[in-house]
Amino acid sequence: MFTDAAKNTMLDALTIDGARLHSGDPGASGTANQVGDLESATFAAASGGERALSSTVAFTGLTGSQTVTYFSAWNGATFVCSAAITGGDTTANATGEYSLTTQTKLALTDPA
Numbered sequence: 084m085f086t087d088a089a090k091n092t093m094l095d096a097l098t099i100d101g102a103r104l105h106s107g108d109p110g111a112s113g114t115a116n117q118v119g120d121l122e123s124a125t126f127a128a129a130s131g132g133e134r135a136l137s138s139t140v141a142f143t144g145l146t147g148s149q150t151v152t153y154f155s156a157w158n159g160a161t162f163v164c165s166a167a168i169t170g171g172d173t174t175a176n177a178t179g180e181y182s183l184t185t186q187t188k189l190a191l192t193d194p195a
Contacts, residue, residue, distance in 0.1 A: 090132035101157035113162030145179040
């Protein structure tokens with residue numbers, strides 16, 4: 084099991100400057116099931132083994148009521164990682180807008 088301090092070090096080592104939404108699993112290259120464009124994103128320093136968005140990322144131009152179930156994190160054009168969107172609204176509004184909030188986090192889980 085990794086300590087939170089070790090997880091924080093690993094998460095903070097990731098350079099992430101963008102996020103993209105997906106209607107399903109993004110796959111190994113982060114390009115499957117894309118919806119919308121890559122948007123600028125900034126993550127705060129890791130704490131407690133998690134790294135949260137430091138500000139809301141707004142997406143526009145999606146299909147109205149589009150379902151979004153994953154987001155991917157990017158360093159320029161390089162895919163870094165992805166995570167399922169859980170515990171909140173997973174549908175763009177009728178005008179095709181969706182926001183990832185500061186409740187959006189990257190986390191490392193210990194192997195079983």
